[in-house]
Amino acid sequence: MNKRQRLDRANKLKAAFNLLWDKALEVNETTKRREVVSYRDITRMADIVRSEGPNILGLNSLPKQIDSGLSFSCAALDPNKARAKETLKQGIGGLSGAGGLALVWVCLGQLMNPGVWATVVAFFVGGIPGGPIPVVGIAVGLFIAIGAVWAAFQKMSPEEKAVKAHEYVMKGIDNWVEYGSSDVAASIKDGQNSVAASAEQHGFLVQELSAPLILIMNVANADGIYHEAEKEIVNLLFRELQLKVQPNLKEAIQTVNELNQDKRLKIVEWCFQVARADGIFHANEVETLRYYCKVLGVDFDANARNYGLAV
Numbered sequence: 001m002n003k004r005q006r007l008d009r010a011n012k013l014k015a016a017f018n019l020l021w022d023k024a025l026e027v028n029e030t031t032k033r034r035e036v037v038s039y040r041d042i043t044r045m046a047d048i049v050r051s052e053g054p055n056i057l058g059l060n061s062l063p064k065q066i067d068s069g070l071s072f073s074c075a076a077l078d079p080n081k082a083r084a085k086e087t088l089k090q091g092i093g094g095l096s097g098a099g100g101l102a103l104v105w106v107c108l109g110q111l112m113n114p115g116v117w118a119t120v121v122a123f124f125v126g127g128i129p130g131g132p133i134p135v136v137g138i139a140v141g142l143f144i145a146i147g148a149v150w151a152a153f154q155k156m157s158p159e160e161k162a163v164k165a166h167e168y169v170m171k172g173i174d175n176w177v178e179y180g181s182s183d184v185a186a187s188i189k190d191g192q193n194s195v196a197a198s199a200e201q202h203g204f205l206v207q208e209l210s211a212p213l214i215l216i217m218n219v220a221n222a223d224g225i226y227h228e229a230e231k232e233i234v235n236l237l238f239r240e241l242q243l244k245v246q247p248n249l250k251e252a253i254q255t256v257n258e259l260n261q262d263k264r265l266k267i268v269e270w271c272f273q274v275a276r277a278d279g280i281f282h283a284n285e286v287e288t289l290r291y292y293c294k295v296l297g298v299d300f301d302a303n304a305r306n307y308g309l310a311v
Helices: 003-030 039-057 064-077 081-093 097-107 114-125 136-154 158-179 188-201 210-220 228-241 249-257 261-276 283-296 300-306
Strands: none
Touching (some): 003 039, 064 081, 097 188, 210 261
16 A cells, blocks of 8 residues: 555544544533543544544554554543553554654654653664563663653643644554554664754753763763663663763763753753663662752752652
């Protein structure tokens, strides 16, 4: 099936989904509920699309990009934290290759900071497509990513979450039109472009990432071992951007201190993520994190609580 054929069939699926969406809004308005689509509504729509979608598209099964778009959509509206996180995990885990990377970025990547996003990119570029996640660093990174997305959803109004839910289904369909059902491996260049986009989305310039790298590597080596799990989190964000100028620690702290508060907060978050990557906060790592928070004017206790570190 060529791209033109996929587009024609995708438009039919979009029209069918929009009819379901409009019907849900109509029923909700009639029953004097909020004029937004609810979690109950979206799960029913997802069931219908998963059942009837293959027939509309002329396929034996629903493309996994569309299925993942439905998962992301359901998670956006799910009031249950544990269930929503599991749905997000299934949605990401069902994807692979360049198309999967593109879909996760457009749906979820912009809700994560660059450090978290780099770990998700490693999932696709590192040759671990879909299925079980055997590398502890990737598993921990995806757990953090899913938590970040959930937290972002909680800051949205019901109307905003409904808009996201609709968008995710449309983006899943668009992704299938663009990439088809084949899994083209994501390349290092795909990863570089995606991480750079994430950094830009959060206000970082590529040239501003050298100093955070020094801080993060200092945390990673604080216990005397640079764990594979830690490497997975930092590799794509930093090494693959081929940073050539690497200041010493003192210079790096001074440079980071010249950044605004939001950027300093995110850099400290990356440091906590790397410290927790192997599942243990080592004493030297904790002391390093505490020092960074002090000199960068960041609340250590708040970050420690967020990452499960007893204070």
